[in-house]
Amino acid sequence: MEAGYEARQSPISSYLQEKLLRERKVELDNKSVSSGRTSNDAHTQGSPCRREGFDPRRPMSSGGPDAPTKKKGMGVKEMEQVSANVMGSQTVSTLHKQNFDLKLELYHRRERQTALEDELTRMKDDSAQLTELNDRLVEELEKRDKAVEEAVAMIVLLEAQVETLLKEREMVRRIETQTPFGHMSSP
Template identity: 30%
Template sequence: MDTPSQMNTEMSWPHDLSSMTGSPKPSSHASRSKTPEPGSTSLVNPSSSLLQDLLKEQRATRGSRGTASEDMEDNGPRTPRTPGRSRANSQNQSQEEPGSDRQRKINNALAAGLKQPREMGMREMDQYISKMNKQNFDLKLEIFHRAQQMAAMEKKLERMLEMEEELQRMRDLEDELQELRDAEEDNQRLRESNEQLRQEIDKRDQAVTEAVELIYLLQPGLLRVMAQAQLLKRPILLPLWIFQNGHP
């Protein structure tokens, strides 16, 4: 709930802004309304006392309205100003220098929808502070979420590195397994070759055994033949009477 001081401050801010932008004050109208215009008095110049009384009452009413408006302006709450500058100086400066830097800054601020901190009311200042606090909280929350995401990403990265190392070990094991398979194939070929050689050796052993047995069986007959051959090599003695009869 807004306090009366805040409401008065908010009401005084556009009033002070109108004074800085060089808009005329109601007091000038009131001061002009207090002084009778010479042309009107010279032209009207009423001769009736009733008309003169009505004119006096009307002028008195205008004067009381102007005085009341000046009192409200003088006694109304205002936003704090920088020391050394009075209301008259600000009015003179805004009226004498409409194109000054201050006027240009104020116009730019109004055009952009921004206000300087010293020209803000209490309510606007509270809203501005609450907005900044909310933005600060949102930023902190965003930083917290980003930190959590970074921590999760770091854990994922570590897990990925571990998985990559495990994959490299699996690849090494696959290479070793392939080498073992190749060695097993080589051993299988060697076993088959050895089996063939063993079979050949067995065949040769069997042939040698058969040859030995054959030699053992043929050896007695060979000895007999050799003995007969020795007997045939001896000379045969024939009787002499065979040659004498003319027979060889």
């Protein structure tokens, strides 16, 4: 990969960065293996031993007089290399899929976070309004409680005055019944 590409793609987490570095290394290895194979093919085409229908990747029969007797099939190293190439491309494909899945999950989480932040802001505004309303209601209740206390005190005072006036009235009646015009009569 190019240095410009690495500068443009700055991974957020060390896990993601590690995965990207592995993927890039596998891609570079695959490129070097495939370029080595094409240069070997070009070399053998120009070689005097090159025959029509000869494919170095296919096993040769031992029937011909100029057939090499050295190789009868694919060697262990070549089989491992083919297996590594197949596994490498599967790994790259898996890493691409994981990368896509992670980016998609990150996108959805950011969307959810934005929605939650908006909801939090709205709830804070609602809370401030409700707190203000609650404070006003508490203030009104305190005023009403004070008014009720004052009314109760007035009622108690007025009841005491009524009781005093009733007693005075009763005394005045008794006095009036005992004597005409407020004098005591003699028997």
